Amino acid sequence: MENIFNSDNLEDIKTLIENKLSDIPGELILCGAVGALLLSSYLNKTGHTQAGSVIGKLSIPIIGIGLAKYQDVLKSAAESISESEFVADTQ
Template sequence: MENLISQEHLEDIREIIENKIADVPGEFILFGAIGALLLSSYLGKNGHKQASSIVGKLSIPIIGIGLAKYRDVIKAEIESFQEPKYENLNTES
């Protein structure tokens, strides 16, 4: 039997996931992950411990992906609002 979890297969899986979520905004991914955490806590409180555990474990990587995409958006917005200091010196003359 062939080992399905190898470095080559992990790279293929990574590329497929990146291609699928490339157009999804980071905010949507974060909202989905927060919803998954809320669902996990709801399931846990209602006695569905195994389902709660599965949903909770799946939400953690989704949060990481959403934060990475959202961080890039925030960084680009911050850079667009910053003005170089030398422009302010030239306008005073």
Template sequence: MENLLNEENLENIRELIESRLADIPGELILLGGVGSLLLSSYLTKKGNKQAAAFIGSLAVPILGIGLAKYKDLLKSEAENFKQSLQSEE
């Protein structure tokens, strides 16, 4: 049986994920990460430890992606603000 997770396939998967996430605002991704943490906490309290562990393990990558997109948004807004200040002078 062939290993499906080789270097070539990982690159294709990365490109697919990046293209799908390009249109989603960083704030929504961050909200999804926080929501998955809250859902994981709720499931833990209700006794579904396996489901809570699975959803909780997804929270960290979702939050990381959201923070990266939000950081890029803030950086571009800061550059636009600097350019607008320079054009006023």
């Protein structure tokens, strides 16, 4: 069986993921990640430890993606606020 994650197509996979996630807001991704963590915790409590472990391990990269997108949103909002304050100070 061929390994699909090799150095030749890694850049294609990265751009595909970025294109798919570009339309989803960071807040929604973070909410989904928190939901996945809660589901993982519930599954672990009810005795489905293997399923809970898999979902918990998948939620960690989702949190990272959501935080990166949310950080970009916060940075652009802070820049727009500082620009509007600069315009108000010059008038």
